[in-house]
Amino acid sequence: MSAADGGAPATESTTVLSALSTEQLIGSGQEGGLMDQVRAWVQRVRGGDMGALPAVAGFVVLSVLFTALSPFFFTERNFANLLTQAATLVMLGMALVFVLLLGEIDLSAGVTAGLTMVIFVVLVAVVNLNWILALAIAFLTGIAIGTFIGFFVAKVGIPSFVVTLGLFLGFQGLELIIIGAGGLYRVETPEILAIQNGTLPTWGGWVMLVVMLAVSATTSWIDRSRRTRAGVPNRTIALVWAKLITIAVLGGVVVLILNQNRGTGFKAIEGVPIVVPITLAILWLGTFVLDRTKFGRYIYAVGGNAEAARRSGVKVAAIRWSAFIVCSSLAVVAGLFSISKVGSVDAAAGRDIVLSGVAAAVVGGVSLFGGRGRLIHAAIGALVIAVITNGLGLLNLPAGVNYAVTGGVLILAATIDAVSRKRAGGSILRT
Amino acid sequence: MDMPIIELKGVVKSFGPVDVLKGVNFTAYPGKITALVGDNGAGKSTLIKGLAGVQPYDGGEVLFNGSPVHLHSPRDAGALGIEVVYQDLALCDNLDIVQNMFLGREELSAGTFDEGRMEREAAETLRQLSVRTVKSVRQKVSSLSGGQRQTVAIARSVLKKAKVVILDEPTAALGVAQTAQVLALVKRLAEQGVSVIIISHNLVDVFEVADYISVLYLGQMVASVKTSETNNEDVIGYITGVKTYEGTSA
Structure with a gap:
């Protein structure tokens, strides 16, 4: 456990101790600093667990090409x-x-x-x-x-x-x-x-972004406090910041672009299309169900x-x-x-x-x-x-x-x- | 001798006209390893499936800690603390070790998974079994070797304080080193007071770990002996039906 993650207070030192002795035998894959996590991720990718990586790469390459x-x-x-x-x-x-x-x-x-x-x-x-x-x-x-x-x-x-x-x-x-x-x-x-x-009003896009950041930060916080309570190590807090900053920067750029006037006539067309927050809400809810509930876990298990x-x-x-x-x-x-x-x-x-x-x-x-x-x-x-x-x-x-x-x-x-x-x-x- | 945790008295099971179990007696003791051996078709699987509640017996008596019980579904067996580790393992490759160990009995907090608690309990169970071969409890099962998978499957069975663990051919598909690991694990299970029933074709393994050997031959229990009081040759004789057991203690 790194000092940066806040860890458990000193009063819980016994739980931490027993957690540490567990780790000597079997880790939980969450130990170490940012670089350890990056290395572990690289290893997973090389092991064949690529996730959306090829698609993200494809998206970037195609966008650059068409631009x-x-x-x-x-x-x-x-x-x-x-x-x-x-x-x-x-x-x-x-x-x-x-x-x-x-x-x-x-x-x-x-x-x-x-x-x-x-x-x-x-x-x-x-x-x-x-x-x-x-x-x-x-x-x-x-x-x-x-x-x-x-x-x-x-x-x-x-x-x-x-x-x-x-x-x-x-x-x-x-x-x-x-x-x-x-x-x-x-x-x-x-x-x-x-x-x-x-479209959402231009301020609506920023509200949407703030809500996304708040939801992401809250779920991370709940996850981490549950892990701390159980006495198992948390991933370095740097990862949470990295995630929040990514959402803020990417989302910020998207909202900024969408808030520009894109109308061709007299009437201004600006703001995030309403379909975007609807889609994001369903994406979040569905991911929540798949990752954190029995129904979702059993779908993966049956598959x-x-x-x-x-x-x-x-x-x-x-x-x-x-x-x-x-x-x-x-x-x-x-x-x-x-x-x-x-x-x-x-x-x-x-x-x-x-x-x-x-x-x-x-x-x-x-x-x-x-x-x-x-x-x-x-x-x-x-x-x-x-x-x-x-x-x-x-x-x-x-x-x-x-x-x-x-x-x-x-x-x-x-x-x-x-x-x-x-x-x-x-x-x-x-x- | 201790009181048996499981005692079967004259259990019978038939499929249509075929009598697979013809009045079988069987006992298993807490903290002891009982090997169940017999040739193909002797009725080992049927006996085990009855204990697991998957295929209830047609007749006979099942005593658990001395009192009669009915095993009509896997749920009944699970409630008594009887767990089965199947030969084909029954793990989900796409899930990690913790997720597999808790599959079907996840710990919830406010309706969502309490991953921290599950991870801790999984790690503790593995630690109690002195498992050293697994690097991280968050590894996907697809990345594990055969021996490691068997380890996870066994750990899964004892996660919720099982009293009886039935292992169906736990070493059948394993190499030499992995077999040794799994057999050591089986011994540690028994040391913790769990009654272990192990089905095996491999008599070397059986003689290495088992305290008792029970031999089925064509649906009948032809011998139930202490491992220390028998030898390889005799057991092969019982299995093939060329020898009959004439001991006094059964």
Whole structure:
């Protein structure tokens, strides 16, 4: 334990002593200063546990590349545009993480988003239902879809690939039946349009940043005080500062850019798009559940070794089932982001995005084999794919190039996943 | 002799027309290591699954500390302090040692994980077992060797003060050095008062650690002897059915 972390007060010296004697045999991987932690991290990366590292690198390289190639890429306007373009994919990718962690897949997540939005828009435009009621029905439909998939996967035992492929086709049919071929409904609800087109007031962005810092600092503080109470070593406090400073600097730059006027007409457009805090809140909540609650831990356990989880008393079927419900529910949110951006719903809503969602998660470092990955990985992966789409669009390259490049990046990411898995597996044989 | 912590009297189990256990008597003592040996199909696994509550016996009596108990589910066995370490280990590769040891029984504080407390208890359990081969309790299980995994699986079973630990072929997949480590660990378990039941095909291991040897042959307990009062040749005889046991103490 370093002196810098404040440690336990002298009155608890006995606990500290016994903790120290434990350490002589077995460490907790949290000892040592900043450099020790950095070394340990490097070792983990070299051992195949790369996380989002390749995706972050890809994001930076692509951003630099497009900035060099197009004068429009690194502008306030395009920056905001990029975020709102990416939002749907970020949300869909995060939705899919819950089932990907189980080693399952939901090919119907995109059309679930599409179908629920078709239902929402038709209820508002044709039935004249109150939009909040319509939204509630859309979410209930999403939950029902997740329940349906979960039942067939967890209880009946059909591979999720097959069940959701069936729904992928079936829901496209339903959308066609409800809307009619070639039909299109405009989204008229201002509250829904505001998600992607409205912005926080400029001070709102700073408030958002302060809230993020406060939440991060508080959780770190709670974690550390719990560890101190238990008498186990804490990571050096420098890491907490590093994290807070990173959030402050990166977030500060983002808010600063988004607070510039990016309007082209008389009316100023400035501030953080409303979709950003919504996405961050869901990202935080989902990460909290996955990292700190039994439900989250059991998702990882089932994805890692379902039989081991079962023998440990985990209700495997219930976990599988609920993960599909979470996925479908978050897909509805992705649908909302999508119609808010596009402004309309047609009979093909959500058909094209599901594989991009899977791609986003995999590019970000979520394993298709289950058990490995985080929500932030899917978010970063989605940003990488959005940068490709956005940048290639600015270069006026044909859409075909976009598909080809995205596909190439996906295969590259899956290769990194497979190779790092092999490396992690290899270490079993080596020792 | 001490009172047995586990005593099976005439337990029977059949699958359809096949009688797998034909009235088996078996005892295990606190602080002692009892080896359960027998050829494939002798009924070792079935006997163990009954104790674990995974496949309840059809008949017969189970006494725990002298009083009759019913083992109808793994939960019943767990409540009595009977833990099983399965041959295929049942650990999650993607979780770390602490997470694996506490899987299914995480310590919570205000609805969220109290990682500090779990880490401390895991480290203490490993320390009590004098485990020196594990570098950090926050290592992912995927980075551990076979022997280290077996160690974690055993430590997991004693984390919540188990009274009886059943080990199914704990050394089957291990090298020489790792086997020695695990056998030493098994001995330390018994020294702490835990009743250990070990299933093994490896008679060298059995003679090294076991206090008692019980031999199953075609669903019947053909011999239950003190290790010190028998030898390799006899035990092989009992296992293969060429010799019968004619001792007095059973």
